[in-house]
Each structure stands twice: as structure tokens, then as C-alpha cells.
Amino acid sequence: MAVDQTNLSYEHPLYATMDKMPGITVATTTVDMLLTWGLKNSLWTFAMATSCCGIEFMHANGNRTDLDQMGSVPRPSPRHADVMVMAGTITVKMAPRILRLWEQMPEPKWCIAMGSCAISGDFYRDMYSVVPGIDTMIPVDVYIPGCPPNGDDLMAGLKRLQEKVEAQRAGRWVEPEGRPETAKAILPALGRVIDRDGTQTERQLRACQSMGLDGNEHRQSDLVAKSAGLLSNLLKLKGR
Amino acid sequence: MDATLREALAARFPAVDLDQDVLLVPAADHYPLAALLKEQGYTLYVTVAASHHPGPEGDAFEVATVLRRPVRGAPSVAWRVVLGADPHLQSLYPLFPGADLQEREQLDLVGVRFDGHPNPVRLMLSEDWVGHPLRKDYAPNMPHAPWR
Ligand code: SF4
Numbered sequence: 001m002a003v004d005q006t007n008l009s010y011e012h013p014l015y016a017t018m019d020k021m022p023g024i025t026v027a028t029t030t031v032d033m034l035l036t037w038g039l040k041n042s043l044w045t046f047a048m049a050t051s052c053c054g055i056e057f058m059h060a061n062g063n064r065t066d067l068d069q070m071g072s073v074p075r076p077s078p079r080h081a082d083v084m085v086m087a088g089t090i091t092v093k094m095a096p097r098i099l100r101l102w103e104q105m106p107e108p109k110w111c112i113a114m115g116s117c118a119i120s121g122d123f124y125r126d127m128y129s130v131v132p133g134i135d136t137m138i139p140v141d142v143y144i145p146g147c148p149p150n151g152d153d154l155m156a157g158l159k160r161l162q163e164k165v166e167a168q169r170a171g172r173w174v175e176p177e178g179r180p181e182t183a184k185a186i187l188p189a190l191g192r193v194i195d196r197d198g199t200q201t202e203r204q205l206r207a208c209q210s211m212g213l214d215g216n217e218h219r220q221s222d223l224v225a226k227s228a229g230l231l232s233n234l235l236k237l238k239g240r
Numbered sequence: 241m242d243a244t245l246r247e248a249l250a251a252r253f254p255a256v257d258l259d260q261d262v263l264l265v266p267a268a269d270h271y272p273l274a275a276l277l278k279e280q281g282y283t284l285y286v287t288v289a290a291s292h293h294p295g296p297e298g299d300a301f302e303v304a305t306v307l308r309r310p311v312r313g314a315p316s317v318a319w320r321v322v323l324g325a326d327p328h329l330q331s332l333y334p335l336f337p338g339a340d341l342q343e344r345e346q347l348d349l350v351g352v353r354f355d356g357h358p359n360p361v362r363l364m365l366s367e368d369w370v371g372h373p374l375r376k377d378y379a380p381n382m383p384h385a386p387w388r
Binding site: 096 | 364378
């Protein structure tokens with residue numbers, strides 16, 4: 001593979017090494033490395049977009065967070081795709097269809113759970129018609145928390161998936177992902193529910209605080225403990 | 241409600257109290273009332289909504305229908321029908337094709353059957369669903385295998 005320094009349009013660790021060695025213009029690589037490189041830089045996505053997160057997914061493919069630069073192109077057909085991005089609430093009626101689409105994707109394939117609904121059902125999780133999380137039916141490789149996660153978050157998730165793919169191909173042990181709620185991820189910003197225009201009373205702020213975001217007792221106590229400091233700071237700022 | 245319509249309704253349905261905001265009509269008058277309103281220019285089928293009212297004497301169901309004239313600012317006419325434990329009502333599909341999906345929705349979620357509907361199957365929930373979730377006695381956490 002001939003390397004011309006003026007013509008480096010993509011990055012590979014190998015090029016940096018070759019760059020440092022004067023006189024070297026040709027390198028050999030194993031087929032496996034080449035395949036890994038190709039695989040991880042062409043993760044074509046299949047948008048399993050069922051609700052609002054799907055809109056965020058569309059935006060992420062726009063020109064602001066351009067996913068094409070990572071080689072991730074949205075495909076309309078599951079048969080062309082490597083990654084299923086589960087973006088949105090999963091209803092019981094949709095679940096068998098999602099599974100069918102997943103089965104139509106050729107191996108190797110990965111699944112990204114985008115947004116709280118796809119991760120755990122979020123605030124719809126106790127509803128009769130909602131499946132509490134895509135990982136109840138499909139193995140998930142990367143969880144992207146948020147409601148909705150923005151384009152940058154999706155990009156970070158895809159980067160994480162690239163790392164995973166690379167490590168897996170190299171035969172290294174990859175720690176399975178846990179749901180962010182069990183991994184004690186940072187909870188959604190408090191500013192989302194409180195203090196938009198400064199009209200809420202302290203009692204209302206405290207009520208929001210102790211509400212718990214998904215009805216789980218253990219998580220509720222976590223939330224209160226973790227954000228008590230944040231709340232007191234907020235109240236101090238507001239001079240109450 | 242304008243005077244012409246009021247006259248027509250009073251002549252055709254003398255038993256109905258026309259001073260109510262939402263007219264209470266017997267089930268047998270459901271279809272004729274809609275037909276008369278359509279003749280009077282109420283050609284826009286706005287909505288149908290059913291609700292479940294469990295009581296000591298057994299279940300009761302209420303079906304409310306709204307029609308209006310397709311004119312800016314025109315008032316709408318709403319009426320309701322009270323049904324017993326086995327709720328079924330004449331479908332308005334022959335008059336208003338737009339009633340198709342709305343009546344299927346009520347069939348799906350509340351379980352009111354509409355006689356004469358061309359395609360009475362569930363609209364929102366899967367075809368093999370058991371029960372009607374908007375009935376008051378439906379357990380909210382009812383498991384639906386294998387997904388829940
Ligand atoms: S996580 Fe939030 S934005 Fe995403 S589908 Fe659910 S409700 Fe919508």
C-alpha cells in the first residue's frame with residue numbers, strides 16, 4: 001500500500017508509524033487487520049425509529065453531527081445494515097416486527113439502544129402496551145442514555161461500538177454493557193423538570209426531586225442522595 | 241344549535257331534551273340522528289369516544305359522538321348513548337366513511353361493538369390481545385407474554 005503524506009484522507013495507526021520512518025512507502029498488513037479496519041469504519045445503521053428518538057436519529061445524520069464521517073450511513077433496509085439503532089418506545093405490537101427485522105440483518109450485527117425508552121421503557125415501562133427495554137428481546141451492545149440523546153451522544157455511542165468491534169476482532173475480552181441505570185449513570189439534568197422560569201416554590205422543587213424517574217424504589221433513593229447537593233446549590237443560587 | 245336544526249330535531253325526536261350541551265339519546269336513535277344531522281349540513285365526523293362505568297348494577301358504557309359543519313366557527317353537535325353490559329351500537333360508517341378507524345379504536349380499547357362496520361378488527365393493539373385496556377377493571381400491569 002503506497003503512502004503519500006499529502007494524500008492522507010483517513011486515519012490509521014499504521015500510517016502514523018509509517019510516517020515516522022523515512023523512506024518507507026510500502027507496508028504490508030494482515031488481511032484480518034484490513035477487514036477489522038473496514039468493518040469498524042463502515043457500520044451502516046438501520047434506524048428502528050419508533051418515536052421521538054427517531055427524529056433525533058435523523059438529525060444526527062444531518063450536517064451538524066455528520067455520521068458519514070465515521071462511515072455510518074443510514075440504510076432503509078435491514079439487509080444492508082450492520083447496526084440496528086433502536087430509537088424509541090417499543091410497543092408490544094411492534095415487538096415481533098422488530099425481532100423479525102433484526103433476524104433479517106446479516107451477521108455480524110450489533111444493536112444500539114438509543115434513549116431511555118429503548119433502554120428500559122422509561123416512563124412508559126409500567127404500561128400494558130410497552131416492552132420494558134429492547135434488551136428483553138435483543139442483545140444490546142451499546143446503551144446511549146438520554147431523552148432523547150442528542151447527535152453527539154449517538155456519535156459517542158458509535159465510537160464506543162467501533163472500539164468494541166475492534167477489540168472483539170482482536171480477540172480481547174470486552175466487558176458486556178450494563179443498563180445505565182444499574183451502572184449508576186448520571187441522571188437527566190434537573191433543569192429539565194425544574195426552574196425553567198424561576199416560578200416554582202421550594203416545595204415543588206423538592207417534590208420533583210423525590211419523584212423518582214421510573215418508579216424504582218432503589219433508584220429513587222439513589223437519585224435523592226446523589227442530587228441532594230445539586231438541589232441545595234440550586235436553591236442557594238436562587239436565594240431561597 | 242340554530243333554530244332550523246332545533247325545529248327539525250324537535251319534530252323528529254320529541255323525547256330528546258334539546259337544552260343539554262350533550263344530548264342524551266336512546267340507542268335506537270343514534271343512527272337516525274346522525275342521518276338527520278348530515279342532511280342538515282353536519283357532514284364533518286369529528287370524533288367518537290366510549291367510556292366504561294362499572295357500577296353496583298353492572299357495567300354501563302357511554303358512547304359520545306361529535307359532528308360539525310365544515311365551516312369556520314360553526315358550532316358542533318354532540319350526543320351520547322348509554323349502553324348496557326354488552327355494548328353494541330349501529331355503525332355510522334355508511335354515513336361517514338371517516339368513522340372507520342375511530343370506531344375500530346373504540347372497539348379495540350373499550351370494547352364497544354359497532355354493528356354494520358365493514359372491518360371490525362383491533363386498530364392499535366395486536367390482533368391476539370386479550371381484553372380492552374380502557375375498561376376500568378383492566379389490570380394495568382396485566383402480563384402479555386412473551387414481551388412483558
Ligand atoms: S427516550 Fe424520550 S425522546 Fe426517546 S423515544 Fe423515549 S420519550 Fe421519546
